[in-house]
Structure formats: C-alpha cells, structure tokens
Amino acid sequence: MMPHPAGPGTQAIHAGDPAPRPNAPVVNPIVTSTTFYMDAEGRGDLLYTRYGNGPNHQVLEARLAALDGGDDALAVGSGMAAMACALLSLLQAGDHVVATDAIYGGTRALLSTELSRLGIQTTYVDLFSPEWTEALRPETRVVLGESVSNPILRVLDVATVARAAQAHGAALVIDSTFTSPLNFRPLEHGADLVMHSATKYLGGHSDVTAGVLVGSAARIGEARKRARVWGPVLDPHAAWLLERGIKTLSVRMERHNRNGAEIARWAQERLEIARVIHPSLPSHTDHETAARILDGFGAMLGIELRGGGPAATRFVRALQLAKLAPSLGGVETLVSEPRHTSHAAMTPAERAANGIPDGFVRISLGIEDAADLIADFDQALRAADAGETEREAAD
Ligand SMILES: Cc1ncc(COP(=O)(O)O)c(C=O)c1O
Structure with a gap:
C-alpha cells in the first residue's frame, strides 16, 4: 500500500499499480492484445485498444493523474495529439481562443491552420502583460499558456491567469512540458487542464513519443471521447516504456x-x-x-x-x-x-x-x-x- 499522501518520488513508482498477488509480475507486462473478452451482455472494462484503455494505459494514466494532482489523465500518441484532444474537447465552431504568443510552433500551427478551418479563431497575446485580458471576447472559451516558455524560459504566474480566465468563464489549458509534474503542477494553481509532451521529461530517455492530459474527471472524460473517435491512441509498447521512464x-x-x-x-x-x-x-x-x-x-x-x-x-x-x-x-x-x-x-x-x-x-x-x-x-x-x-x- 502507498502511504497517504505519498510523495512524488513514491507516486512515480507506485501510483496506479494493481494490488500485488502471489505469482503476479512485479513489473506490469506489455499487453499487446487489440481486443478483450466481454460478458454475454457485451460488457467489460477493457474492450478495444484504440479506446486507449488497455491495462498499460490504465496504470499509466492513474500514475499521471496522481503526479499532477488531477482526478484522471489521458495518455495519447504524442504531445500534439494531447493538445488536439484538449482543444477539440473544449471548442466548437464560432469559439475563440486566447493563446500566449510564445507558444510552441506545433501548437501555433494547430490553432492557426487546423482549428481556424473548423471556424475557431485565435488571438495571440503577451500573457505576461496584464493587458492580455483585453483580447477576451464573449465567445472566448479557452486561454492557452505554457508554464515555462521556449526558449527564453518565461515563467507564467498561472494562478493570476487562471483567475482572469475563470472570471470570464474560459478554461485555462497549460502546456507544462518544460517543468514536468515534479517541478510544477498547474492544476494546483487553478488551471483546468494540464498537457505534457511526454516525449520530453516524463519519458526522459528520448525513446518514446507520447502526450498527456490531466484534469478533472469531467474534462478528461470529454477529451477521452475525442480521442476514441479521432484515434490518436498510444501504442501499448510506448505506454509501457513511458511508465518505465516515469519511475525514475x-x-x-x-x-x-x-x-x-x-x-x-x-x-x-x-x-x-x-x-x-x-x-x-x-x-x-x-x-x-x-x-x-x-x-x-x-x-x-x-x-x-x-x-x-x-x-x-x-x-x-x-x-x-x-x-x-x-x-x-x-x-x-x-x-x-x-x-x-x-x-x-x-x-x-x-x-x-x-x-x-x-x-x-x-x-x-x-x-x-x-x-x-x-x-x-x-x-x-x-x-x-x-x-x-x-x-x-x-x-
Ligand atoms: C512545449 C512543447 N509542447 C508540445 C510539444 C509537442 O510534443 P510532441 O512532439 O510529443 O508531439 C513540444 C515538442 O517539442 C514542446 O516542446
């Protein structure tokens, strides 16, 4: 049993692990099966690997949720896939995004060339200047920031931005790739969803491409619905490698x-x-x-x-x-x-x-x-x- 509340070093190794049983392996095995048996009524927790809920995903997501202090987590095939699932779950045609102008280039391309085609507009602002709130519109649904920016390492005071976003009824999404949950946990500062390119510190060995979202059960549930249909599933081998990386x-x-x-x-x-x-x-x-x-x-x-x-x-x-x-x-x-x-x-x-x-x-x-x-x-x-x-x- 893990002590409560466990420290991050302990959580990184044990959170989400199944209870030990005699003869069960200490290390979770990689389950590559794409499908799982169900009962006569067609029920079962695990059904189909594209749903992203195989045994490797379940352990990994419980661990990620614990590390970032959220109810639930979604692990998908890349950081970009995680960001796409987050934005697709929060936005629809006619909505507006306010994003930091120091944003990762891939995220900028997602907003400016992909979401714009779906009728979603973005305004880029200097989130470090209090005037950024002037860009908020009645239809602004998302404020998007990075906890530490690339490459000049501006450190966002997430709580201040979260208060303004919340007062406006917009969700705050924070890309916290540069900090990992060990150095910063945006949910504790009022963010609604935290995203990581797990390709970086979480994986830690430059050998796995993955992305992560953590947040409330409701918000992750919405993102999970998008992932099921758009299909950016994390391969079970990659889920296992990521779980292994997170231990250290x-x-x-x-x-x-x-x-x-x-x-x-x-x-x-x-x-x-x-x-x-x-x-x-x-x-x-x-x-x-x-x-x-x-x-x-x-x-x-x-x-x-x-x-x-x-x-x-x-x-x-x-x-x-x-x-x-x-x-x-x-x-x-x-x-x-x-x-x-x-x-x-x-x-x-x-x-x-x-x-x-x-x-x-x-x-x-x-x-x-x-x-x-x-x-x-x-x-x-x-x-x-x-x-x-x-x-x-x-x-
Ligand atoms: C800050 C940040 N966010 C998102 C991404 C995208 O992650 P991935 O390459 O895993 O899709 C990167 C990749 O470099 C990044 O540096």
Missing part, C-alpha cells in the same frame, strides 16, 4: 535541476557569453515568480554568445559530449540554435525583438556529471573564440 522521474529531475543551477552559475562568469537565461538566476526576468511557484528551476538553459551567430555555430560544432539535436528533456544533453529550428520562420529582427538574437543557443541539460558538461562547454567556448581570433587575423 523524481531522481532524474533532482539531477536535472542541480545541473541547471550549477551550469547557469558557471556560464554567468564566462566572458564569451553575453547573457545567461535560467530561472534560478536573480537576473532572470521571472526569478521571483519561479522561486515562489516552482519546486525546481529545471535544466533548460539559454546562452547568448558575444560573437553572435558565427560564434554560436563554432560553439555547437566544437561540442563533444553535448550533441546538436532538437527536442529536450532526455538524460543526454542536447543543444540547438532556435534561429535554425523552432524560430527559423522569423526574421533576425523579429527574433531579436523576442529575446532570441542570433548567437542564442538553447541547451537541454541532461543528467551527466556537471563537471563533464562544464569541461565540454569550456573547450567549445575556447574553440569558438579561437575561431574568431583566426578570422580577425585573416581579415
């Missing part, structure tokens, strides 16, 4: 958080770096909010190299332990330049106005030893600087 979420996040704070402090001292962005630093715009509402500052880090785009290119090429790749939240350290990835569609001036000038490198710190990561960043900064000196000499 608490220890991984402890190390991620430690690496984040230590490497941010180190980077601040480097002359080659003009700006370090990490919510643990007092210089971060939202440091006070972060310190008040987060349980950990996370392992996403932004650095802006003094030498601009060319220095950033030399830096990422010189890295040996950290690797150049999109995505985040895995045990391995990955770096990317937003100007080539998430923000490639913007002009350099637009990016600079959004706090992402050329020279900006996004780092998803893994759980390697901080000393090894620092040694790698150190040699890459030196290599980037030496390249600059060579270029100046050649000029």
Whole structure:
C-alpha cells in the first residue's frame, strides 16, 4: 500500500499499480492484445485498444493523474495529439481562443491552420502583460499558456491567469512540458487542464513519443471521447516504456535541476557569453515568480554568445559530449540554435525583438556529471573564440 499522501518520488513508482498477488509480475507486462473478452451482455472494462484503455494505459494514466494532482489523465500518441484532444474537447465552431504568443510552433500551427478551418479563431497575446485580458471576447472559451516558455524560459504566474480566465468563464489549458509534474503542477494553481509532451521529461530517455492530459474527471472524460473517435491512441509498447521512464522521474529531475543551477552559475562568469537565461538566476526576468511557484528551476538553459551567430555555430560544432539535436528533456544533453529550428520562420529582427538574437543557443541539460558538461562547454567556448581570433587575423 502507498502511504497517504505519498510523495512524488513514491507516486512515480507506485501510483496506479494493481494490488500485488502471489505469482503476479512485479513489473506490469506489455499487453499487446487489440481486443478483450466481454460478458454475454457485451460488457467489460477493457474492450478495444484504440479506446486507449488497455491495462498499460490504465496504470499509466492513474500514475499521471496522481503526479499532477488531477482526478484522471489521458495518455495519447504524442504531445500534439494531447493538445488536439484538449482543444477539440473544449471548442466548437464560432469559439475563440486566447493563446500566449510564445507558444510552441506545433501548437501555433494547430490553432492557426487546423482549428481556424473548423471556424475557431485565435488571438495571440503577451500573457505576461496584464493587458492580455483585453483580447477576451464573449465567445472566448479557452486561454492557452505554457508554464515555462521556449526558449527564453518565461515563467507564467498561472494562478493570476487562471483567475482572469475563470472570471470570464474560459478554461485555462497549460502546456507544462518544460517543468514536468515534479517541478510544477498547474492544476494546483487553478488551471483546468494540464498537457505534457511526454516525449520530453516524463519519458526522459528520448525513446518514446507520447502526450498527456490531466484534469478533472469531467474534462478528461470529454477529451477521452475525442480521442476514441479521432484515434490518436498510444501504442501499448510506448505506454509501457513511458511508465518505465516515469519511475525514475523524481531522481532524474533532482539531477536535472542541480545541473541547471550549477551550469547557469558557471556560464554567468564566462566572458564569451553575453547573457545567461535560467530561472534560478536573480537576473532572470521571472526569478521571483519561479522561486515562489516552482519546486525546481529545471535544466533548460539559454546562452547568448558575444560573437553572435558565427560564434554560436563554432560553439555547437566544437561540442563533444553535448550533441546538436532538437527536442529536450532526455538524460543526454542536447543543444540547438532556435534561429535554425523552432524560430527559423522569423526574421533576425523579429527574433531579436523576442529575446532570441542570433548567437542564442538553447541547451537541454541532461543528467551527466556537471563537471563533464562544464569541461565540454569550456573547450567549445575556447574553440569558438579561437575561431574568431583566426578570422580577425585573416581579415
Ligand atoms: C512545449 C512543447 N509542447 C508540445 C510539444 C509537442 O510534443 P510532441 O512532439 O510529443 O508531439 C513540444 C515538442 O517539442 C514542446 O516542446
């Protein structure tokens, strides 16, 4: 039996597990059957795997609900599928969405190119400015934010936004992919639905694609109805891998958080770096909010190299332990330049106005030893600087 209330480390390992029986396996087996026997009246809890309620889904969803403090959870085949189910369950033709302008590009495409075709309009706002409420319309049904934004790591005061959304009768949906439920639980701050790309920290090993929604039984019930029909089911193998990954979420996040704070402090001292962005630093715009509402500052880090785009290119090429790749939240350290990835569609001036000038490198710190990561960043900064000196000499 799990103690009540159990801590997140305990929940990550045990919540939702079936009661132990002699000879039953300690590890939940993967059940690949696409269908299940029913009684003569056609009843049964488990019927058909596309409904997303196989044994692996059931354990996983109970665990996710416990971790985020919701009644129920829905696990589907990707973060985008989770967001789509959330929005389709809350909106219909003629409705309006107010969304943060710092939103993940895939979510922006879902709103602007897909939901718009269904007669649902979106207004993008700066959710950090109190004037955002001016965008609310009588037909606004959803306010959509991210608890920590990409890549400049703004930390949203979810409770303040939730109060305004609630006063207007709109549901607040929070994408909390960057925090995981270990660092932040938006439902405790008044959000109606929390969404995670479980492809990131929840899975944690860059080997499973999945998405999650957590909320009240009624809201998850509505999202589940959409998932049954639109069909974005999570494969049982992936559900099992995700459940396995979540077991170590608490220890991984402890190390991620430690690496984040230590490497941010180190980077601040480097002359080659003009700006370090990490919510643990007092210089971060939202440091006070972060310190008040987060349980950990996370392992996403932004650095802006003094030498601009060319220095950033030399830096990422010189890295040996950290690797150049999109995505985040895995045990391995990955770096990317937003100007080539998430923000490639913007002009350099637009990016600079959004706090992402050329020279900006996004780092998803893994759980390697901080000393090894620092040694790698150190040699890459030196290599980037030496390249600059060579270029100046050649000029
Ligand atoms: C903040 C955020 N939300 C949603 C997604 C989409 O998740 P997935 O790739 O699992 O569909 C991503 C993916 O990078 C993300 O970073």
